[in-house]
Amino acid sequence: MAVDKATVARIAALARIKVTEGEQELLAGELSKLLDWIEQLAEVNTDGVEPMASVVHIKPPMRADVVNDGEIRDKLLANAPQDARGFFVVPKVVE
Amino acid sequence: MTALTDLSLAEARDGLAAKKFSALELAQAHVAAVEGARPLNAYLVETPEQALDGAAISDARIARNEARPLEGLPLAIKDLFCTLDVPTTAGSKILEGFRPPYESTVTAQLWRDGATMLGKVNLDEFAMGSANITSAYGHVENPWRRQGDNRPLVPGGSSGGSAAAVAARAALAATATDTGGSIRQPASFCGLVGLKPTYGRCSRWGVVAFASSLDQAGPMTRTVRDAAIMLTSMSGHDPKDSTSAAIPVPDFEKALTGDIKGLRVGIPREYRLDGMPDEIEKLWERGIDWLKDAGAVPVDVSLAMTKYALPVYYIIAPAEASSNLARYDGVRFGLRVPGETLDEMYENTRAQGFGPEVRRRILIGTYVLSAGYYDAYYLKAQKVRNLIAQDFDAAFKNCDVLLTPTAPSPAFAIGEKSDDPIAMYLNDVFTVTVNLAGLPGISVPAGLSKDGLPLGLQIIGRAFDEETVLRAGHAIERAANFTARPQFIAGEA
Amino acid sequence: MSLIQGETGAWEVVIGLEVHAQAVSNSKLFSGASTTFGAEPNTHVSLVDAAFPGMLPVINKVCVEQAVKTGLGLDAQINLVSIFDRKNYFYADLPAGYQISQYLRPVVGKGQLTIDMADGTSRTIGITRLHLEQDAGKSLHDQHPTQTYIDLNRSGVALMEIVSEPDMRSAEEAGAYVKKLRSILRYLGTCDGNMEEGSLRCDCNVSVRKPGGKLGTRCEIKNVNSIKFVIAAIEYEARRQIQVIEEGGTIKQETRLYDSHRGTTRPMRSKEEAHDYRYFPDPDLLPLELDPAWVENLKKSLPELPDAKKARFVADYKLSPYDAGVLIEEQASADYFEAVAKGRDAKLACNWVMGDLFGALNKAGLDISNSPVSAKGLGELLDLMSDNTISGRIAKDVFAAMVETRKGASAIVEEKGLRQVTDTGAIEAAVDAVLAKEPEKIAEYRSGKDKLFGFFVGQVMKATGGKANPAQVNELLKKKLAP
């Protein structure tokens, strides 16, 4: 099995998704099956092949350096689960 | 006279121009159809006032001879497109209650051209699925049923709501998106035309991202002509999307000349899968014959990397998704499930806000990008992706379009296949290659299965050559003369 | 090499710095929101900066230009193709859950920078790379007992992260490095270098080893925001590490914070977990491609940089390397000096700028750009000395009056009647009057008490209100006092 419970716990923590003990077992099985299937890629000879990140082969456009956005605080905060005095609010963080 | 909801988009447009009926009548008929279609669970939000208010404006413009290209045509919008002040959920609980303060470029262009919105339609959660059973707001039912079998069927996915709404005559057409087959496969399952344009043809700005290097918006319609009309309005360069192509948009409807004489049609031999149902094989043969009869030349081509496309896709798409979906954290919009600490809040919110399929893909994506695995999975997948694209480049040296089946099966029942993710993923085996290579592809209804369910054929073209794709699709459409109707038609039940 | 003496012998400190310099631009790296400092919370924020669903980045050309200019100014390799990656991690002030940065292929590669030490020596410090990235927002932890407040005004502001090689061997060298880097950035106009406002922040990587031994485990002190603190933090951290090792402990690789009130460093709690940033190329952005001709043009348009200017000041104006170094630190003082020195006695100009002017500015707490005496004004004063309108002694008073009243030198001389007396008759009369009163002193002088000459000069100057031409006074006195 490619993925064990500890690995599930580690990646779930990285992805900030709470996974219970019971779910860890299940997910370890599911993810392992998927990875086993994916691993058929190992058969492909990719020596000297460039990785392809995008199908687009144009020079990226660049913006002019002008201020034409922002000043929309009400819109920004309208969907916020919690806000105060113009700030988004989250549980206290200790640095 | 045909019911107003049974008209094609082109017919409705022409009928309005000829003043055979008013935009208001057209809108009213569709608003009623949307209500009638509720048993399908296709619409998540109905916006009758937008359709009716828009119709009044359209009637005034038509009276002044100022009709725009899509004047007064009511559409369904996949709930992945952000719509100004109208709830946008991506089919996820994590975006419950989210009202975007902005309109996606694609929908804004449709409204610019005079179309109106009937509502937002259901989809697999964050467009992750091939059966529209992963939506947090319930599955969508296919308006089609097997002969002699009353079990509800899936409409395909992820654009299942778009497909069900258009097939059931509860919208003239719909917007959809396609990351691995999400327009073409549901089109095939619901007897519709679904077009995935070239990557970069339609702006991704304001469309909730699933896998950014693969996502592309496109139309879901009942005819190839309608797809051409929709595409003309949906496409175009958008300076707000760095991957949007700065090339002119032709009037795609003009491409439908009916003439495909001498067109070289590649038949990729690797698409002949082991255990492929006989009826799919036969449909494909029939498609080749139709095109040959119309003067096209079939060419045998090889796409050797085809079998690796799905594994590549299931590395790249989840990897990008794991990052794209990090912004759903309970801080600025959508669901927040409280926690003692910030991390607890994140973990609770994301555990409860995302459904099982989305969670699974985020975890896989996180895994393949994580330290020590990146090269073996993500980098390897990017290299094989390059080989897949090179396959297409080579094939297109010998042909102008490719013809393939759209999906390896007709629609299946809700509950079938759903316990095995890999079996579900195989639905996209013929469509996913096109996303990886960024090419345009169209699915056109071509026949019925032995159970009486629609089956589609797919035409794949060169990058930015949607015109040839449409022209070839149009030839299939004419030869197939697909007139079958689903069992469920909104308002007729 | 400067070593630190521990209980078990001498230790060497190894320092590498990562400087985050805010690129000067009107709008953000990937959005059109303003970068202005000090706005109301969450006002300079676009939907892109707040990572709303479906929002996409589009790069700001000026930010790229600033990065390339900075690279050129650091004598560095400019990479014509570079790639934006996503650095994935969750934090309340990182709205997208990833920072767009450059990882494997930065826009600028290897370069170098020369630091100047107080003892007049110089050293070359290697630059590893410079990459463009987004700044995060700001978390305010002190606004509420159980809540943290988030302001995204800084979210998406363009940063140039400039990474040095671990080439520095003392806190002073690190201080000199930041000072020099800031000077170059300001010359280039690519970063305002304002450390209080956070436009320039420094992460210090510190380790210790026995001289010549293998590298020790390093700790990273995050976000130090003044040169003084950079020096103090590194000094503290080095001694802390030495003490830990000498007491038999080991150094844990970790991120630490500098506490400027206590002058200590402590581990950063929020950074305790092991990091796995899952970098991958941002699929929303295409590789950044630079036109070689455009880079070449930028290169041609670069201003003269501090090192070149210093060399030129030494060569052309015959200044000491120390004086030249002080003058070129800020472009504004270098320009000021050059404006004064041009066509005049450069050494005199240097003395006046570094002595009287800097002294006056210091006293008034003013920047050279707000100097009460302009370069033209100081030049005029120097001209009044060289054409003998006033003496050097009077010039000091005139300068003080210029600082005080912001009036021109000539006006003050006229107003106060400070014009030097050069009329030989008048001076001779004053000399005669003084000599007439001091027959005994004359006798003493003539009998060999040479030192009394200064006394006679002083008396004549006093009698003329300081305005007599000193050279003429000297000459006349010498003649009349001769036996």
Ligand SMILES: [Mg+2]
């Ligand atoms: Mg750093």
Ligand SMILES: [Zn+2]
């Ligand atoms: Zn950084």
